[in-house]
Amino acid sequence: MNTSSEAAGLVLYHADTAVCAAKVRMALAEKGLSFEGRMVNLHKGEQFDPDYMKLNPNAVVPTLLHDGAVITESTVINEYLDDAFPSRPLRPADALGRARVHLWTKKEDTIHDTINTMTASIVFRHDLMQKTPEERVKRYAGIPDPAKREKWRRMLEEGLESAIVTDALYKLAKHFSDMEKALGKSAWLAGDAFTLADVGLVSFFYRLEMLACEGLWRERFPAVTDWYARAKARPSFKAAILDYIPQAALDNYERISRPLWPRVAQANAKATA
Ligand SMILES: N[C@@H](CCC(=O)N[C@@H](CS)C(=O)NCC(=O)O)C(=O)O
The missing domain is CATH 3.40.30.10 (Glutaredoxin)
Known part of the structure; x- marks a missing residue:
């Protein structure tokens, strides 16, 4: 150890x-x-x-x-x-097992952008809409990367109706579906041990939960729902995620996001039709 x-x-x-x-x-x-x-x-x-x-x-x-x-x-x-630090490994020792974990973490790197989109379109947008149009422009005008800047401009101006949100919801639904299939075969994503494949997703799920978006997977993806409950029960969830999130942030996310859930559900239905 x-x-x-x-x-x-x-x-x-x-x-x-x-x-x-x-x-x-x-x-x-x-x-x-x-x-x-x-x-x-x-x-x-x-x-x-x-x-x-x-x-x-x-x-x-x-x-x-x-x-x-x-x-x-x-x-x-x-x-x-x-x-x-090879003890307490979070990947299998064999090449095939490691490739399986890597396949998940590679996909997860692309999923991060969808989490960013949902957070910005729900919470950051709400906060920015309280500001003047000039202040809003200032927020994204300062982003150095032009692609990121344009994405922010569109998300803030177009809100949940943006094609960027539709695309994010489509990608998330596809990811949940891939997870559901994998979890039909093994307890965790890349086999029977908890690995970096699982580690890479837990905080993303928690963010979606903070955004009142659990409805994106609950009911439709029962194995994913069970996976998330088991991941949350691990001591590392409290130590690494829960203990760091201030109550004020949780309250703020809940207050803003909960009333917007019906609109997210509607956008999701459109994205996954
Ligand atoms: N691909 C990077 C993404 C890192 C990333 O986007 N981090 C976010 C927080 S989750 C950040 O620092 N955002 C600040 C900003 O965009 O200004 C990684 O996985 O480390």
Whole structure:
């Protein structure tokens, strides 16, 4: 078993509610690795601090430092942790088993964008709509990546009716369907052990739950519903996800998202028709 001294030298730049950071915290918790956490306040734009961007030129969290070496990208970080600290493995030892896990984590990297779309279209949009049109434009005009900037512009202007939301809901439904099939064959996504394939999705599901979007999988995907309940029952869920999310954020998400669920359900019906 890993001990704190084995894990000494691990520094994680993260943010409390950021789903990609939570994904890495969950891998650390599953592996019993302690780390020094350094919070990056995304709302204040600390990800754009030139010193932080020297570590992570994409200006996103998470970033891991291990004995001074810099590792970015949550999926790569989790694989690195599993390689660098081999006890309590989160991938099978054999090549085929590892390929199966990798297939999931590769797909999950594309799913992150859908979580971002749903969060922005429901909660961030609600907050921004309280501001003046000039302030709204300022929010997305400052985004350095032109594709990301355009996506934000459209999401904020078009809301839940945006084709970007339809596309996200379609991709999510396809992902749930793939999960449902896999979970018909084994207890966890890549076999009978909990692996990085599962770790990569739990914080995404929790974000959708915070957005009052459980209806996207409940009833329609019973094996997925059961998988999520079992994942939430693991101690790593509380340690890596729940314990970091401030009650005020949960309340704010609930207050904004719950009344919008019927419109999300309608958009989902259209996306999956
Ligand atoms: N592919 C990256 C995505 C990282 C990412 O987008 N992180 C979000 C939080 S989940 C972030 O830092 N957003 C800040 C921003 O976009 O300004 C990873 O998996 O590490």
